[in-house]
Amino acid sequence: MNNTWGDMAQYDPVTWHWVIAVYLFMAGLSAGSLLIGIGLRWFNQEQTQVESNILKAAAIIGPVAISLGLACLVFDLTKPFHFWLILINYNFQSVMAIGVLALLAYSPLAFAYAILVLRDDLPKWGLGFLVPIAKLLMPFRKLIEVLLFVLAIGVGAYTGFLISAMNAYPMLNTAVLPALFLVSGLSAGAAANAVLALVMFKTDSHDKTLAKMHGLELPVMAIEIMFLFMLFCALYFKGGAAAAALASLTSGVWASVFWIGVVGIGFGVPLLFMLLPAATRHTKGAMIMVACASLTGVLALRHFIVYAGQSYLS
Amino acid sequence: MTKRYVMVHDENKCIGCQACNVACRSENGVPEGVTRLQVRVEGPYGEMPNLHFKYHRVSCQQCEDAPCVKVCPTGAAYVGEDGIVSIHGDKCVGCMYCVAACPYKVRFMNPETKVADKCNFCKDTRLARGEEPACVTVCPTDALVFGDANDPQSEVATLLNTKITYQDKTHLGTKPRVYRVPTKRGGI
Numbered sequence: 001m002n003n004t005w006g007d008m009a010q011y012d013p014v015t016w017h018w019v020i021a022v023y024l025f026m027a028g029l030s031a032g033s034l035l036i037g038i039g040l041r042w043f044n045q046e047q048t049q050v051e052s053n054i055l056k057a058a059a060i061i062g063p064v065a066i067s068l069g070l071a072c073l074v075f076d077l078t079k080p081f082h083f084w085l086i087l088i089n090y091n092f093q094s095v096m097a098i099g100v101l102a103l104l105a106y107s108p109l110a111f112a113y114a115i116l117v118l119r120d121d122l123p124k125w126g127l128g129f130l131v132p133i134a135k136l137l138m139p140f141r142k143l144i145e146v147l148l149f150v151l152a153i154g155v156g157a158y159t160g161f162l163i164s165a166m167n168a169y170p171m172l173n174t175a176v177l178p179a180l181f182l183v184s185g186l187s188a189g190a191a192a193n194a195v196l197a198l199v200m201f202k203t204d205s206h207d208k209t210l211a212k213m214h215g216l217e218l219p220v221m222a223i224e225i226m227f228l229f230m231l232f233c234a235l236y237f238k239g240g241a242a243a244a245a246l247a248s249l250t251s252g253v254w255a256s257v258f259w260i261g262v263v264g265i266g267f268g269v270p271l272l273f274m275l276l277p278a279a280t281r282h283t284k285g286a287m288i289m290v291a292c293a294s295l296t297g298v299l300a301l302r303h304f305i306v307y308a309g310q311s312y313l314s
Numbered sequence: 315m316t317k318r319y320v321m322v323h324d325e326n327k328c329i330g331c332q333a334c335n336v337a338c339r340s341e342n343g344v345p346e347g348v349t350r351l352q353v354r355v356e357g358p359y360g361e362m363p364n365l366h367f368k369y370h371r372v373s374c375q376q377c378e379d380a381p382c383v384k385v386c387p388t389g390a391a392y393v394g395e396d397g398i399v400s401i402h403g404d405k406c407v408g409c410m411y412c413v414a415a416c417p418y419k420v421r422f423m424n425p426e427t428k429v430a431d432k433c434n435f436c437k438d439t440r441l442a443r444g445e446e447p448a449c450v451t452v453c454p455t456d457a458l459v460f461g462d463a464n465d466p467q468s469e470v471a472t473l474l475n476t477k478i479t480y481q482d483k484t485h486l487g488t489k490p491r492v493y494r495v496p497t498k499r500g501g502i
Contacts, residue, residue, distance in 0.1 A: 004332050005352035010422040011372075015414035078408025078428040085407045089388035096387035096411055165385060167486050168417035314417060314486060 013169075014310040019076040021306040024159045025188070025299050026069025028181055031156035032189025033061040034110065036216070038149050040209055051117050053203040054213055057196035059117035061189070062148075063110040066155070070103065095165045099158045106151040112137055113144055156182040163309065170242035172309040174234055180227040184298050187220045191294035198284055205284050214287075217294070218274070221267060228262075241314045248308035258304045266297010317396050318464040319376070319435055321450070322473050324495040327457035328369035330355040334449030334458065338373075341439060341448035348422045350374070350433045351449060366497055369457075374399065374420045374433035375482060375490035382412035382421060382430075391430065397491075398437050403429040417486050435460070463491075 037058025044052070051059075074083045087104070090097045112133075115122070119134035137144065160178030167173045190213050197203040203210055232249070235242040248254050270290045273281050280286060330353050338344065338351040350373060357367040380399045382391045390405035391412050406429040413421045413430060424431040436447040445451065450458040461470040473479075479493040 003355075004330065005335060005354055005372075006332075006349045007347050010348050011419045013419060015410050076410075078410070078423050079406070082407050085405060086387055086409070089390070089405050091386055091389040093384050094387045094411070096385065096409065100387060166415040167381060168415055168419075310414065313419070314483070 013313050014307060016163075016306060016310065017076075018303065018306075019072045021302040022299075023069045023072040023076070024163075024181070024306065025302040026065045026072065027159045028156055028185030028298070028302070029188040029192055029295075030062050030065035030069065030110065031106075031152040031182075032185035032187070033058040033065070033193050034113075034148060034152045034189070035156065035186060036189045036193055036213060037062075038145055038152075040212055041145075044209060044212070051120075052209040053197040053201040053207065054193050054209045055117055056121065056201055057193040058189070059114040060196060060200075061192050062152075063107065063114050065192075066103070066107050066110060070107070095158070095161045099155075099162060102151055102154045102158060106148070106155050109144060109148045109151065113148055116141060116144065153182065156185040159185075163306070168314055169245075169309050169312065170238065170240075170314045171231075171235060171245040171248070171312060172305070173314070174231055176227050176230050176234065177305070180224065180231065183220060183224050183227060184301055187217065187224060187294055188298040190217055190220065191291035191298075194291045195288055195295075198288055205282050205287055217270065221270065225267065241312060245308070245312035248304075248311060252308075252311075254304050254308040254311070257300050258308070261300025262297050262304060265293050266300060269293035269297075316464065317462045318491070319396065319398060319460070320463045320470050320474070320491040320493060321376075321435070321447075322459045322470055322477075322479065322493045322495065323369075323371045324457045324459075324477075325369045325497045326495060327455040328353060328371075329455055329457075330367070330369050331454065333452045333454060334371075337448040337452035338433070341436060344431070345424065345426050348425065348431070350420075350431065368497055371492065371494070372418070372420060373492070375418050375488065375492045376433075376435065378489035378491060379487055381415045381417060381486075381488060385411045385415040387411065394437070396437070398435055399432075400434045400437055401430050401432070403427060406430050417483050417488060418490075 037055045041052065041055050074080050077083060086100055092098065115130050115134045116137045119131055122128055122130050157178040160181035163172045164174060164177040193213060194210065197210060198205065232246060235246050249258060270293055273286060273290050276286070332353060335349060335351050335353060339349070342350060344350050352372045354370045354372055355367050356370055358365040359368065360366055376399055380393065383393055383399060387409060388405045388407060390402045392400060392402060394400055408423060408428050408430070410423065413423065421430050421432045423429070435441055440447055446460050450460045459470050459473055461468040463470050463474060465471060474493060477495050479495055481490040481493055
């Protein structure tokens with residue numbers, strides 16, 4: 001402290017740290033994996049008797065990721081043991097309050113759906129006592145699925161709305177952010193579904209549903225790149241503090257996170273693998289590697305947006 | 315008529331002595347390491363020998379359209395009947411959304427109460443007793459004027475009508491209620 005007016009630590013514009021970035025990632029991952037799992041099930045018009053391994057993977061990732069994310073969120077509070085206050089007091093102007101309501105419906109539904117989809121696997125994991133619940137829920141499957149799908153879109157976009165609602169930060173206060181987070185959540189969801197289906201459920205790398213999901217990856221990535229381009233263009237043409245925030249792409253540690261993590265690993269590695277001969281790139285090892293690269297890229301994107309976004313004030 | 319409490323900081327009269335900063339800390343029991351109010355001495359600006367400093371009061375701007383109140387999920391950040399933006403400590407969970415959303419970066423987590431904290435014009439203490447905020451009373455050069463701008467007879471109303479003033483970051487639409495009289499170049 002070398003000034004007369006006192007400590008400046010509290011005035012650091014970066015208020016939210018990596019825990020929040022991880023939460024945003026987990027919420028997007030959870031929503032994305034369920035959207036992909038349920039979406040593919042509808043698209044394939046799958047029979048209820050046999051669940052695809054992709055759907056099983058999504059049914060696990062959905063509730064587990066959102067639980068981990070919410071744990072991050074609660075322990076990042078300054079009063080973690082008073083988190084219940086947020087469940088009984090609502091300010092409907094606040095994106096966070098609306099998010100709490102969405103998560104209150106989404107999280108239990110994700111667990112219910114997991115029990116339902118994994119009913120044949122539960123006894124193998126010593127969770128056989130949950131099977132009667134699955135039987136009870138079965139008649140409501142379509143309803144749960146539709147609700148969960150809609151809520152997943154809400155949760156995926158919510159993580160973007162949450163931080164775009166702050167006009168203090170020009171890079172965050174943009175209309176494209178919720179869309180960007182929803183789409184990058186889809187690419188994380190697809191990647192995590194693939195990893196779990198391949199590793200945990202020993203899916204054949206030529207599985208039909210897996211192939212369909214694989215086919216989604218390139219268009220999803222293209223949309224993600226387009227949204228990022230739109231974000232940076234909007235900042236550039238807005239000028240002033242918004243244009244100044246673009247310095248985060250050329251200087252500082254977050255520029256490296258963006259170019260190496262988001263672009264190099266997240267987009268570059270999957271694209272490079274597409275150049276390999278089909279026999280090589282469709283091996284289990286290659287597919288897992290590509291999926292892990294995508295996940296790393298999405299996690300890096302959340303960190304870049306959270307940190308670089310908060311570093312520049314309007 | 316409803317009250318519209320505002321504060322005017324005359325940057326010509328301010329000498330950056332931090333008496334306001336200290337008075338605020340003692341009146342409101344602000345713990346060490348955090349502050350509700352600082353006057354930053356910025357500069358010098360200009361060319362020798364015509365140098366000047368800028369005295370920048372950094373404290374809650376008491377926005378009429380406050381981003382912190384909009385984002386607070388529990389309603390802990392609220393606008394009182396007197397228009398003053400304050401905090402219900404018992405409703406705050408410490409999510410830091412308000413701290414992040416404040417464009418002026420004048421909200422902070424109180425390390426003792428674990429609750430968001432900031433200037434509230436001494437609402438619960440001095441204002442409740444009919445006194446002026448501690449910073450206003452203690453200022454040795456009378457650089458601070460506080461009052462109800464809706465009362466045409468008040469000193470602040472006269473001041474706002476007769477002096478050139480500016481507010482911080484008006485482009486964000488927050489309508490801050492801390493007005494500043496800019497430094498005149500070349501002395502008072």
